[in-house]
Amino acid sequence: MRMTNKRMLLLSSSVLTLAVTSVSAQERHAYFGQTHQHTSWSLDAYIIGNTVTGPAEAYQYSMGNVVKHPAGYDVQIKTPLDFQGVTDHSEYVGVIRLANDPTSSLSKLPIAEKLKVTKDNPAVKIFQWLAGSIASHKTIAELSDPKLSGTVWQENTAIADKYYKPGQFTTFCSYEWTSMPNSQNMHRNVFFKDCSKLPPSPFTAMDSDHPEDLWTWMDGQRKAGNEVLAISHNANLSNGIMFPIDVDSKGNPLDLAWAQQRMTNEPLNEIKQIKGVSETHPDLSPNDEFANYEIMNYLIGIDNSSSKLHGSYAREAYENGLAMQATRGYNPYKFGVVGGGDSHNTVTAYSQSNFFGAHGLVDATAKARLAGKVEAGMDILKTGTSGLTAVWAEENTRESIFSAMQRKEVYGTSGVRIQARMFGGWDFDKGLLSNEDWAKTAYASGVPMGGDLAPADDKVPSFVVNAVKDPADGNLDRIQIVKGWTKQGQVFEKIYDVAWSGARQPDPVTGRLPPVGSTVDIDKATYTNDIGSVELKAVWTDPEFDPGLHAFYYSRVLQIPTPRWSTYDAAKLGVLPPSNAPATVQERAWTTPIWYTPSPAAIAKAERGLTVDDLTKSGSTALTDDQLKQLAVGKIFKVRNTVTNETFDVLFGESGQRVVTKVNDAAPRADELLQAMHPSPSGSAAYEIKDGHIVTTIDGTAFELTVYTSGDKYIAARSNEFGFANYEVVSVAQ
Template sequence: VAGGIWQQTIAIADKYYKPGKFTTFVAYEWTSAPHNQNMHRNVFFRDSKKVPALPFTALDSNKPEDLWGWMDDQRKQGNEVLAISHNANLSNGIMFPVDVDDRGRPIDAAWAETRMRNESLTEIHQVKGTSETYPDLSPNDEFANYEIMSFLIGLDNSTSKINGSYVRQAWQNGMALQEAKGFNPYKMGVVAASDSHNGVIPYAQNNNFGSHGFTDNTPELRLSGKKNSGMAALQTSTSGLAGVWAEENTRESIFDAMKRKEVYGTSGVRIPVRLFGGWGFDSTLWNEKDWVHAAYAKGVSMGGDLPAKPGKEAPSFVVWAVKDADDGNLDRIQIIKGWTKNGQTFEKIYDVAWSGDRQPDPATGKVPAVGSTVDISKATYTNTIGATELKKVWVDPDFDPAQHAFYYARVLQIPTPRWSTYDAAKLQVPPPADVSATVQERAWTSPIWYSPNAEDGKLTARGKTIDDLKTEGAKALTNEQLQAYVVGKTIKVRNTVTGQTFEIVYGNDGQRSVISVDGKPPSDGEYLNMLHGGQFGVPASYEIKDGHLVTTLGGSPFEATVFEQNGKYVAARSSEFGYVNYEVEAVK
């Protein structure tokens, strides 16, 4: 039965393939979901001539390593194939691991190479949520809370763990692995998709007809809040779209563009966006009759690696976007930068081009909100604000040649009604209060990566590692020593990477709380690289186990190990790739 259906699928793809006009692929979904944790991949074949008699499915194995092995075998037979991971946001943190693979084996260079060889793309948006980032992972990103969905497929009242489930964090962790261990399994490009189960795709907010059959095929059902398999239709999004910069509309050209990661994703709107990176781009580029050709000649496009740095200058980036002709105007273009140092990861969002005469805040650099023309009661808006085109040549003002970094562009539209607001207007009821009445639809490019050369890598002192400490004779504290050292005490710790100091109270009741940062009560967003989890002022649990302080960050456990060396105490966090980044300054 399966073989017959597979042959029909191949025949349909070939029947409708019209090179240069309309491209179809022979493809399928590998639907692994161990313990309801989403590990799905979409598998694409470059052509239809050598596809196997049957695809490798989750019934054969639900482990991605086995899928990749099968794909490698297909490639040996001359059958080029690639996989795209999707719905990482519902993976419960196992889509982008950093410690061990699906069989519990340490992640190493071979694992990273195998993953990147087979799976160089991931999905950033679809009907079941956005996988770019999460507000708790990016508290300084005012646009992080976009179409967030978190549950385990098939389980009501469930949530998916944050860490390991979002692509921006995966890009950051990949660079940290590169710095610490010499390999990066997460140099992925991004696309967006639908995952519609209807055979037709609801891309538009003003024409959302549902994506899961009879569970959400009417406005009444979509607004009801009823859950099916753990999912509430009200929280679903409209379908995403993948954009591919290919030389021609053929299987070969599009597949090759996907392999080189010259792709981007949108929330469903048809925004064309370009991103190039290089050394020495400036605004005179726009004077070129064919500026795109000139940009290719002088740099690399999205998905690529910056060429070797020729001098002391910072990298420059060319970014351009045009509005969807049938949708909202553009608000702004942002470039999001991530970087790593001694196992710690950082990010910063730069507003680089925007509509109107708004001025960035002198202190933060952030551009004020564009405003809104949305009439929520009528589900209407006007394009009287925003821009039809935005472009910029931007130079990184904070470039450090010694640090691994990535850069990607995010294009934001002006606010428009969310599909649930359109549905409410059709039914003449108020919009639901538990989802946003408006959205700022968007596009995300694949990143461009920077890696320091050997000479630049020497410009900063390498951090000390656990292995260094052990070689020097430092000893990790035992359970009993930790108990005596921290319980009932206030510990003042300095982050040696950032220079930041903070005080943590470890209560006798197994709760701990951060009470100050640099001697002051902490502010929102300052937790990203500190030895704690949870919210400031809100106690969080900890325990002493197997010589570690065990706590959580974003719902994921991590361990802090304290070492004594010549009467001084230092600490390493298990999530910082073997680096020892904390010095204990005082205990009281």
């Protein structure tokens, strides 16, 4: 068991808890699908070599047919999918493809001459022209005609309808809204429930690159009878702006209306795709031994760049949402999680052993993939297989799958078909899972993933978790439950191993479960299923439950180690696997959380904590710049975190650098000023005294520290702890 103290914010009362006690709910099945796919209709896909195949071939591939890779060789999915939405970029969708198709009406227009690929007018030059237009918000009139975009949209709809086979294979009318201010990823995939009720053309980032405007447009669609939802993705590349805690994309303060609009329109977030995982980061969750999985951290299109960590990961957003709920009364981040691809090949690789890249001709061969290329800021070696979206739905239809996404009874995988379930309740019996119909009981007396646990006086919540391995992949290592909670403006997380394979036992001191082991032969890129389990399940009761604190719980299922795609590629080429990429992976699944909101009575009984308002009402005053300089510069502060009771030494150097170390801890804890249990890789950070605050950073994200005099004490408050003053200065020394 591991615990980490962090910043916080999250939990929205705007989302209704759905009762799921009907017979149909009890008969839900797991369906696996793709919610993020590009074809030659996307501008960037075309210019990297995917010039022929479109949505029709994407559906054919997902249904199990052989389809051509952009490089010309045949590819085929190992196991057909149950559903898919093709999400080509809506900005100038299809124009390059159509201009270069002599049978299309666009190819006959004068503007088409600028879009036709020739020796003197290569595809990359055309892309730069169009992308520049999008970035500068100076649209090209001839290509922005709604009649043109509407024609492409209608063709997309017709193809989706053609391949829709209710009960067998479901297609969605969908697209990607591609907002990217200053290379910061703010993309959303937009899905419609009914292809017969669609707008004339999509809302694009050329209409607005603010998500608030997209949501307003979606609200209008819903009023017109068009049910629609959005899935945010690649938060890990958003530079901290995907999950804000203070202001929206237009600089307006966040409020209840903003939170409600976000959750109404954007109930889902893509947790894993080709360009990395957005669950958490090792520097955000240092005590999570499995946090360092498929990490990518850059700004799209910029080499040698990095994306800010805070505001870029789902787990921290969940935690911050709890704090927002507790302190402000709203939570914009009660979203479900899905897995996606973002392949620009029309076809998508889900299997490590059958990986064929995702970016046209750039990574089409094993040799090219292992060459260490960096394209548009993206390290090809760090890219991975596509994630998968799994939904628990009554049937394989648009209506049923869309409803599952709306109520967030969904989960994401790293590309494997692990079947995962999670329920929360107050009266689950330890013997529940011995009953063949346990899921019916769980639905009847609890809530599934995506649900809310209503308070229950004098009871402790229990959670039912179950996972079955992918029949074509590795056995299971363990199931973990990740818990997050908030107290007095701070956030915490703890990871519990609740079910595992073999006879392993947790370490009695650390609580850590020993590794499952590995059967991987790295040179041969092989493994065996001699370890691990086919199925894991447990009923787990929270041993540290506090009824007065907001909390969330989600499960994470891990497979045994298997070879990574780069190891398979190296074996095919007869070379050593690259040293700068993991040789093995532990594939996994992440469920959507279950949230707990305490009752008003329980909140009233909880420890309240000291707030900045309390300080000012009692006559305490904030130190001025001169007073801060005199008190802090060149001094060592001994500071106690009044929430955790941990003590830190903080040095504010005369050079403008500060260092934090935890008292009685051999390892320095730095670069997260006064925040318990968040070690920094750098050991120090710059600071300045400005406008009555000590201004510094956390992993590149700025925050302020304000120091107050309270009688004969100094009390400090951080700007990212939602109005609480949680730090007492114990002593100051030279």
